[in-house]
Amino acid sequence: MKNCIYDKLDYVNALRERRKQLSEEILSTPSLFPDLVSACFSEDEIISTKACWVLEFVCKEKLYWIIPSIDTFTANIRTLKADGAIRSAGKVCELLCERYFDKHPNQIKKSLTEEHLHKITETCFDWLIGNRKVAVKAYAMYCLFLLGTKFEWIYPELRLILMQGYGEHSAAYRSRAKHILDKLAGET
Template sequence: MTETQWKDEVALISARLKEREALGNKILNNPSYIEFSLKLIQQQDPLIATNAAYGLDIALRKDITLLKPYLKEFLEVLDRNTIATVSRILAKSCELLTTAHTKNNSIALNKKEQQQLITRCFDWLINDEKVAVKVFAMQSIYNLVDIEPWIKPELNAQLTLQFENSTAAFKSRASKILALL
C-alpha cells in the first residue's frame, strides 16, 4: 500500500472502536504503516491526524516495540502536534515507551531521546491540557526520573502545585507518584 492509499483508508474510518481496531491491526500486520501514520499526524489535519493516531494507538498498545525504527519521527511529531485528541494518544505512547525502556529494556532510549520525552511531558504537565494527557505525562516523567538529578524535585513540585485544584483522576495518579518520590 502506498502512503496515499493509506491516507485514503485512514480518512474513511470513524471513531468507532471496531474501526480503530481494524486500522490498528493493519499497522500490526504491516509496521511500515507507522511511518505513514506519523506523517499524517505531522500534517496536523484534524480529521486525518486523529484517525491516524487512533490506529497507531491500538497498534502500539499491543506492541510498543514496533515504534523502534520510527522513534526519530515519533519524537518530531511530539514537538509539532497541536491537536488535543492526538496529544492524549501521543502521551499514552510516551508512557508505554518509557515503561518499555525502564521496566524490561525492550526499547533502549539514548540520553537525547530521554531528554526530548522529559521536555515534552513536562510541557504537557505544566500547560493547560486534558487530565489524561497530564496523567500519562507524569507517569512518563516518573519512569525516567533518575536520568537527571533535577527531575525528581521538579516533578514533585509540579504535582504538589497542581494537586489541590485538580481532578480525581489527576489526584489518584499524582498521589501514587508522590508516594514513590
C-alpha cells in the same frame, strides 16, 4: 503509499472498533507503519488525531515497530495540537518509558538515546503544566516518574509541579498526583 494511509484513515472514527480494524490491517501490512507515523504529524488535525489513535493501538501490540521512526516521533510529539492526538501520543510515550525502564534487555532500551528521552521529558513537562486533559497529564506524570530514575533533576521539578497544581485540578488529577507523590516520597 501516503495517499493509501490517508484513504484508510478516512474510515476511522472515534469508535474503538474502527480504530482497531485499521490497526489490525497495519499489523498485517507492516509497510504501512512508516506512513502512519508520518500521518500522525499531518497539518490536518483530524488526520493527525485518527493516525495517533491507530498508532496507539499498533504500538500496544508491536511497540518496537516505532524504532525506525523514533527520531520523527520524539521530534514532533510536542507539535501535536488536538487533544485526541496528544492523548494517544502520551500513551505511546508511556509504553516507551515502561519498556525502556523494564529490568529486562529489549529493543526499546537499546534504541532510545538520551536525546529521545530528553525530548519525551520536555514534552511531558509541557503537557503537565499546560492546559491538557487529565489522561494526558496522568501519562505525563508517570513518564516523568520513570524518567526521573535516570535524570535526577526531574523529581524535584515533578514534585513541585504536582504540589502546586494539586488544589487546582479535578479529583482524578489529584488521585494520580497523590499516587505519584507517594511514589516520589518512597524514592527519597
